Amino acid sequence: MKKLINDPADVVAEALKGVAAAHPDRLRVDHEQKIVYRRDAPRQGKVGLISGGGSGHEPMHAGYVGLGMLDAACCGEVFTSPVPDQMMAATTAVDGGAGVLHIVKNYTGDVMNFEMAAEMAAADSGVRVESVVTNDDVAVTDSLYTAGRRGVGVTVLLEKIVGAAAEEGRDLDAVLALAQQVNDNGRSMGMALTSCTVPAAGTPTFELADDEMELGIGIHGEPGRSTVKLAPAREIAQQLVEPVLADHDFTGAPAIVMLNGMGGTPLIELYLMYGEVAQILRKSGVEVARCLVGNYITSLEMAGCSVTVLRASDELLKLWDAPVNTTGLRWGV
Amino acid sequence: MKKLINDPADVVAEALKGVAAAHPDRLRVDHEQKIVYRRDAPRQGKVGLISGGGSGHEPMHAGYVGLGMLDAACCGEVFTSPVPDQMMAATTAVDGGAGVLHIVKNYTGDVMNFEMAAEMAAADSGVRVESVVTNDDVAVTDSLYTAGRRGVGVTVLLEKIVGAAAEEGRDLDAVLALAQQVNDNGRSMGMALTSCTVPAAGTPTFELADDEMELGIGIHGEPGRSTVKLAPAREIAQQLVEPVLADHDFTGAPAIVMLNGMGGTPLIELYLMYGEVAQILRKSGVEVARCLVGNYITSLEMAGCSVTVLRASDELLKLWDAPVNTTGLRWGV
Amino acid sequence: MAAISTEQAGAWLADYAQVIGENAAMLTDLDRQTGDADHGSNMDRGMKAVAALDVSSFDSPGALLKKAGMTLVSNVGGASGPLYGTFFLRFAGALDDGPDDASGLLGALRAGLEGIEQRGKAERGDKTMIDALAPAVEAFETQSGAGTSAALTAAAKAAARGRDEATDLIARKGRASYLGERSKGKQDPGATSMTLLLESAARTLGSA
Amino acid sequence: MAAISTEQAGAWLADYAQVIGENAAMLTDLDRQTGDADHGSNMDRGMKAVAALDVSSFDSPGALLKKAGMTLVSNVGGASGPLYGTFFLRFAGALDDGPDDASGLLGALRAGLEGIEQRGKAERGDKTMIDALAPAVEAFETQSGAGTSAALTAAAKAAARGRDEATDLIARKGRASYLGERSKGKQDPGATSMTLLLESAARTLGSA
Numbered sequence A, B: 001m002k003k004l005i006n007d008p009a010d011v012v013a014e015a016l017k018g019v020a021a022a023h024p025d026r027l028r029v030d031h032e033q034k035i036v037y038r039r040d041a042p043r044q045g046k047v048g049l050i051s052g053g054g055s056g057h058e059p060m061h062a063g064y065v066g067l068g069m070l071d072a073a074c075c076g077e078v079f080t081s082p083v084p085d086q087m088m089a090a091t092t093a094v095d096g097g098a099g100v101l102h103i104v105k106n107y108t109g110d111v112m113n114f115e116m117a118a119e120m121a122a123a124d125s126g127v128r129v130e131s132v133v134t135n136d137d138v139a140v141t142d143s144l145y146t147a148g149r150r151g152v153g154v155t156v157l158l159e160k161i162v163g164a165a166a167e168e169g170r171d172l173d174a175v176l177a178l179a180q181q182v183n184d185n186g187r188s189m190g191m192a193l194t195s196c197t198v199p200a201a202g203t204p205t206f207e208l209a210d211d212e213m214e215l216g217i218g219i220h221g222e223p224g225r226s227t228v229k230l231a232p233a234r235e236i237a238q239q240l241v242e243p244v245l246a247d248h249d250f251t252g253a254p255a256i257v258m259l260n261g262m263g264g265t266p267l268i269e270l271y272l273m274y275g276e277v278a279q280i281l282r283k284s285g286v287e288v289a290r291c292l293v294g295n296y297i298t299s300l301e302m303a304g305c306s307v308t309v310l311r312a313s314d315e316l317l318k319l320w321d322a323p324v325n326t327t328g329l330r331w332g333v
Numbered sequence C, D: 001m002a003a004i005s006t007e008q009a010g011a012w013l014a015d016y017a018q019v020i021g022e023n024a025a026m027l028t029d030l031d032r033q034t035g036d037a038d039h040g041s042n043m044d045r046g047m048k049a050v051a052a053l054d055v056s057s058f059d060s061p062g063a064l065l066k067k068a069g070m071t072l073v074s075n076v077g078g079a080s081g082p083l084y085g086t087f088f089l090r091f092a093g094a095l096d097d098g099p100d101d102a103s104g105l106l107g108a109l110r111a112g113l114e115g116i117e118q119r120g121k122a123e124r125g126d127k128t129m130i131d132a133l134a135p136a137v138e139a140f141e142t143q144s145g146a147g148t149s150a151a152l153t154a155a156a157k158a159a160a161r162g163r164d165e166a167t168d169l170i171a172r173k174g175r176a177s178y179l180g181e182r183s184k185g186k187q188d189p190g191a192t193s194m195t196l197l198l199e200s201a202a203r204t205l206g207s208a
């Protein structure tokens, strides 16, 4: 295992030291609880937005804390959901009197830990908490006999859009409804060329031959739906976009598209892939109104990518374009 | 070789298709010549800024084209400097009557190709061209018996700062002098945990054992000064920062620091490294006024990082903070 | 008086913490094959925190085990944190409220199982830790007439059997469920750590 | 009339393009060891473009070789683009202006060498393509009394010797210079492609 780390047990804590050192102007870090706060949280009257999850997906979520996006991110160990104490503390800290929305990715661990936190918050602090669970991963086709679709790329788009709505002063019900709308209208599919190595484990999570790739992965280095033959970018784009388009109607509305890298794939390849994806979308009658190309929701150093498509609307585009000032996404300010 | 590509010969051309598809609002791409232009170039009365180099260093340079930074980037093949025809065409296209500055990284190929372009531009078009050659890499200690120090991280900071000055309307002499000042006051040092694979070559450029790392690398996947034992992040930070601080006085002035990833190292490790670097700088009396942590000047999928420190001033910080709207750096707009 | 003493509960936790430490790499490796390679480090982080509790400061086994459950919830994260945490919280409540014989322990085990089922919404056959715990509770019940020691030994054996039988199943809950058919033939990490818990109980609570 | 015909110049370029195609992987592999793994693909891209020129449309060997030089400059990039480009540009100028015997070819070769030296600011012993070309020009001069064919054969042999002798040197120019001591013992890619160029000349320009 070759990583820029000290002790594998300290990776998250030490990375947060770096985050605090790099962004004192925008962020405040609770090192004890491993929570990254927007410097000026809580904002009176604004719905508080918190998210969190295992670490190793950077810039998500800590990179999305700031004006126009999250108020706090709870950082778990690598690929391990945070604990309810963190969500409790963050909930209390960011509540500005308008309640708090928990943005949860649909993984058993995340859902259970956030659930416990919401139960405890309701009992202890009296803060009104609502939750949205993202589940946009079309690779999971069977949701009856599985833990259900995973929350992946749409989480990023949702945090941006819902963040803008909260910043605008919308109330918790409106923010929750919007979050649901975004989740319902977004789909993703991912693939990996290589596995990744969890620092504490020390060896790659799965093995792939030189001529194989993994299709339908999540974001935890877990193996995907199937191991298939390595293919040219053009075919990979097809294999990612087709199941996305088959699962939801993206025509007749502007779309927001994200071509996301899994952490170890260089930008030149991501742009090449975006070119292929854009061409397929064009041919399929999907009108791309906004796009992101880069590493936004990753699996440590995994090589690979995912495609997310969100059926938007003029309102969603307006919220998308609203100012955002986080370390991972920034514009308009 | 596992990459998200089609034919290795088409990587740059196809990546540029993706760039064009992703950013039609901000960029214009000449696919024939492989030049990425700022959408609204040429700007009358503004000094034109062009840079370029081999591809594989993304977001550099195409990711730095836009308001407040470059007017054009000439994209060579992977790790191969662009050809004079490209710089000629870009020079003519971005000249707004105030002359053009070529920002060149000190590599034999880049220097010679840009030199030929400047000679041709002077002869053919009458556009006044000046050049700055960046050479901030302290890993190259001997400049008499080598091709001289390589241009690495400072190039990014220079493009931002000089871009702001050009945007402000400063004339070519002033912009050139500023570029020299930035180059003279910046130093970098890099390391690699893994090599990278040039698509057309198909195999990794160098080999490293599991317990080795390469110290003093450039940005072309070329082996560095020495192969040394793999070390914890804390020691690596020391090995990078010490030669930088030994080469220039960074005390008594605000510093701009970049902790740059080589392309294959995830953000969590880069932040961890930044934490270590920040601590050493603090102990050494260097006051960090601004910083960047992320992938800014890369070597394809190489794992590793580099540290760049620039001795700034209030004026440089003001230019640093000025609005920039590129796909790789954006703030204030 | 509960079915076990505070000291016994303390011995159980200490023993389990040690066993988890010894088996962390193995558990993580199982999780590497069907999950995300963290089950061993998750459990180890949690049980190390539990092992640091001062047993002498608790005045009932339930109080100690409740604190252990809360400690797991607060330190583990992932799926196993809420699940093992809930197990101990419910176990603790039932234990202090229950009779001081084997049936008290049975009630506690059953409460723990129900807690996991409610929290995780999984059932037997989904290829989770339940596939070790549920048969263990049944076996304990069947053998509880023969005394706590015999019942716990039977429970541990049943857990191991359940864990092994689950290996052939297709996972329907948790991260392994994303693998579908590919999860078949892989041993479930949670069923494995649960078996270790029952084996540890058999070693430490047997004289109850 | 120049020292060689336009057809001969065309044959030289065609032969070199083919040889480069055959040796591109080898050249890139050498560059992998001391540089950035692109010398073979650089030269191949350039010579493929050169091979596409219509020889019959040029009315002097110098015109053809000048266009070849410009084509290399416009298509290769890196260090080798300007260097080989300059070589052919200068070679072409001297050839058309020079006498029609071996001394005309010598003058062209020397002009090419000087062009590379000026453009790259390197000298013999820096472990570059110059270490193959400079001894080749010398050998050609020594043998030029024996006729073009013998002189070219001697030049090609001297180039190969120079290339091999340079292997033991420490690079002082180009990318390999960053390796310092570590460049010792590695064969220089540019000296290798330059040797191929002179061997190709011996094959195709010999009857001049």
Ligand SMILES: Nc1ncnc2c1ncn2[C@@H]1O[C@H](COP(=O)(O)OP(=O)(O)O)[C@@H](O)[C@H]1O
Binding pocket: A079, A080, A081, A108, A109, A110, C031, C035, C036, C038, C039, C040, C042, C043, C077, C078, C079, C080, C081, C083, C116, C119, C120, C121, C122, C127, C128, C129, C130, C173, C174, C175, C188, C189, C190, C191
């Ligand atoms: N819904 C569930 N109900 C019961 N047990 C579950 C459930 N989901 C997962 N598990 C158990 O949790 C184990 C994985 O735990 P762990 O690896 O620590 O968490 P995570 O999956 O979040 O990384 C699985 O092996 C399985 O036994």
Ligand SMILES: Nc1ncnc2c1ncn2[C@@H]1O[C@H](COP(=O)(O)OP(=O)(O)O)[C@@H](O)[C@H]1O
Binding pocket: B079, B080, B081, B108, B109, B110, D031, D035, D036, D038, D039, D040, D042, D043, D077, D078, D079, D080, D081, D083, D116, D119, D120, D121, D122, D127, D128, D129, D130, D173, D174, D175, D188, D189, D190, D191
């Ligand atoms: N300054 C120089 N003068 C002469 N030849 C040089 C010089 N620098 C490099 N070379 C030659 O160029 C070769 C490398 O060419 P190439 O790999 O195509 O370019 P790059 O180094 O830009 O990737 C070297 O092997 C060497 O022979």
Ligand SMILES: [Mg+2]
Binding pocket: A054, A079, A080, A081, A109, C036, C038, C078, C079
């Ligand atoms: Mg996990």
Ligand SMILES: [Mg+2]
Binding pocket: B054, B079, B080, B081, B109, D036, D038, D078, D079
């Ligand atoms: Mg090169």
Ligand SMILES: [Mg+2]
Binding pocket: C031, C035, C036, C037, C038, C039, C078, C175
């Ligand atoms: Mg796990």
Ligand SMILES: [Mg+2]
Binding pocket: D031, D035, D036, D037, D038, D039, D078, D175
């Ligand atoms: Mg090269």
